Amino acid sequence: MIEVLRPGLQTTVQDAGRRARALGVAAGGAADPVALRLANALVGNPAGAAALEVTLVGPTLRFDQNALISVCGAPFVATLDGAPFGLWRAAAVRAGQTLALGSTPRGLRAVLAVRGGLRAQTVFGSASTDLRGGFGGHGGRALVAGDRLTWEPAPPLSPPGAFISPALHTPPGPHHVLRVSALPEATPELLRALTTPVFTVSSQADRMGLRVTEAVAAPHDPARVSLPNVPGMVQVPPDGRPIVLGPDAGTHGGYPTPLAVIRADLPRLGQLRPGDTLQFRAVDLSLAHAALREQERALRSVEAALGWRHAHA
Amino acid sequence: MSAPVFTPLGDAALSVQTPLARELLADLGARPVPGVQEGVPALGVLTVLFDPLQTSAAELEAALRLRLNALTPQSGEQARTRALPVIFGGPDLAWCAAHAGLSEAALITAVCAAPLEVAFLGFTPGFAFLSGLPPELQMPRLAAPRGEVPAGSFALGGPWAGVYPRATPGGWRIVGHTSVALFDLGRAEPVWWRAGDRIRVQPVAPE
Numbered sequence: 001m002i003e004v005l006r007p008g009l010q011t012t013v014q015d016a017g018r019r020a021r022a023l024g025v026a027a028g029g030a031a032d033p034v035a036l037r038l039a040n041a042l043v044g045n046p047a048g049a050a051a052l053e054v055t056l057v058g059p060t061l062r063f064d065q066n067a068l069i070s071v072c073g074a075p076f077v078a079t080l081d082g083a084p085f086g087l088w089r090a091a092a093v094r095a096g097q098t099l100a101l102g103s104t105p106r107g108l109r110a111v112l113a114v115r116g117g118l119r120a121q122t123v124f125g126s127a128s129t130d131l132r133g134g135f136g137g138h139g140g141r142a143l144v145a146g147d148r149l150t151w152e153p154a155p156p157l158s159p160p161g162a163f164i165s166p167a168l169h170t171p172p173g174p175h176h177v178l179r180v181s182a183l184p185e186a187t188p189e190l191l192r193a194l195t196t197p198v199f200t201v202s203s204q205a206d207r208m209g210l211r212v213t214e215a216v217a218a219p220h221d222p223a224r225v226s227l228p229n230v231p232g233m234v235q236v237p238p239d240g241r242p243i244v245l246g247p248d249a250g251t252h253g254g255y256p257t258p259l260a261v262i263r264a265d266l267p268r269l270g271q272l273r274p275g276d277t278l279q280f281r282a283v284d285l286s287l288a289h290a291a292l293r294e295q296e297r298a299l300r301s302v303e304a305a306l307g308w309r310h311a312h313a
Numbered sequence: 314m315s316a317p318v319f320t321p322l323g324d325a326a327l328s329v330q331t332p333l334a335r336e337l338l339a340d341l342g343a344r345p346v347p348g349v350q351e352g353v354p355a356l357g358v359l360t361v362l363f364d365p366l367q368t369s370a371a372e373l374e375a376a377l378r379l380r381l382n383a384l385t386p387q388s389g390e391q392a393r394t395r396a397l398p399v400i401f402g403g404p405d406l407a408w409c410a411a412h413a414g415l416s417e418a419a420l421i422t423a424v425c426a427a428p429l430e431v432a433f434l435g436f437t438p439g440f441a442f443l444s445g446l447p448p449e450l451q452m453p454r455l456a457a458p459r460g461e462v463p464a465g466s467f468a469l470g471g472p473w474a475g476v477y478p479r480a481t482p483g484g485w486r487i488v489g490h491t492s493v494a495l496f497d498l499g500r501a502e503p504v505w506w507r508a509g510d511r512i513r514v515q516p517v518a519p520e
Contacts, residue, residue, distance in 0.1 A: 021353045023503075132437065225472065227328075227355050228353035233323075239456055250436040251436055252442070254470065292365055
């Protein structure tokens with residue numbers, strides 16, 4: 001069992017997300033899904049096992065039984081009983097030890113996986129916490145002090161002694177380039193207006209979406225119908241300040257959406273923090289697919305290598 | 314039946330404009346197409362999210378065309394009629410009445426007379442896009458969405474009426490409030506309404 005001594009700024013249970021958008025239910029899931037996959041691979045879990053997502057300031061957790069854990073994501077300062085604790089590797093924690101995740105100088109989020117996967121409320125096939133809906137994960141909310149978390153039993157495993165290559169880390173900023181596809185609502189003027197400037201991530205940034213502080217000339221279409229959102233879509237409301245939709249975004253929207261972040265760059269959205277700078281770069285679909293294939297090839301090769309080490313440790 | 318129009322939405326989604334959107338969604342649920350992760354309906358539109366590592370927009374378009382050719386429109390005979398109790402009031406009621414050129418009482422009467430129907434579910438759990446508003450009741454959305462609309466708000470936005478089931482950001486004009494629980498995981502069917510339901514708004518006096 002894990003006892004939450006301090007909850008951190010916003011610590012939630014997340015997995016790979018749910019597929020019930022047709023009922024108006026947001027996808028949810030880890031905002032940096034690459035970090036989730038790697039953290040799970042390090043401790044020998046299935047890729048989508050439920051884990052903790054920490055945000056900006058992490059929690060302090062006391063373990064009352066032995067566990068194998070890993071933390072992947074933004075470079076949080078972490079200690080185990082006061083001694084430095086490294087990210088991007090699997091590590092054994094003994095009963096009675098306290099893990100403290102402090103703050104991170106760059107980026108926003110990390111994922112803490114526990115061998116076996118966290119036990120959590122599953123709704124529509126996913127254990128992800130839907131903060132707005134108040135369901136899933138641990139009581140449908142972010143952790144609070146005093147919460148107790150348990151995990152599924154799994155055969156013991158020695159830490160594989162391997163680190164994840166920095167080439168696989170989702171870049172934590174502070175400057176981000178997001179590759180985007182132009183959607184049918186991108187007029188040439190709007191596309192230029194969105195892909196030329198450097199935007200600043202505003203303080204309105206959460207799992208639903210993030211707004212930038214600068215405005216573009218907004219398209220005027222009061223008659224636009226509400227249409228399904230696609231993950232990573234960029235909305236331009238009438239005040240002209242673009243919104244990049246995150247994993248908890250509503251499933252439909254009425255504002256023009258001229259851009260969609262390519263799937264390979266969606267994990268980067270999870271690391272954008274207020275004050276970071278952001279540029280959109282339009283790419284064609286063949287480049288988007290090549291980038292995704294390359295990312296998937298690298299992830300599968302790490303998952304296979306770790307699986308082999310786990311089997312032969 | 315008009316021909317379907319296919320539009321890629323980025324590298325992992327394909328939008329299909331077709332009057333058979335609801336039927337296509339049901340068909341994909343019954344007989345999954347490889348690589349399709351989920352379908353999301355709107356009015357006359359189905360957006361299909363797919364895994365680009367398993368299929369391509371072109372392959373998917375071909376598969377969906379075959380499906381559409383074999384589908385026929387469902388009749389509305391099984392439609393239920395549900396009463397939605399609404400306490401009228403709220404920050405935008407006076408604005409909407411003025412925009413429609415009506416008194417507040419006349420606006421309320423007109424909303425309650427409108428033949429509303431659940432066109433599709435979406436946006437947030439329990440939210441339904443209600444079609445059937447006459448043109449004079451169709452309200453422009455706010456220029457910037459409110460950061461938080463109270464749960465239960467009954468609102469008008471563009472051609473739609475709807476209820477915000479939970480406190481969320483929102484850009485529609487709030488004209489009332491309902492206490493119906495639109496999303497309750499304790500029920501066998503958590504969402505209160507289904508696509509195709511006919512909805513009658515019933516004015517309720519505030520307690």
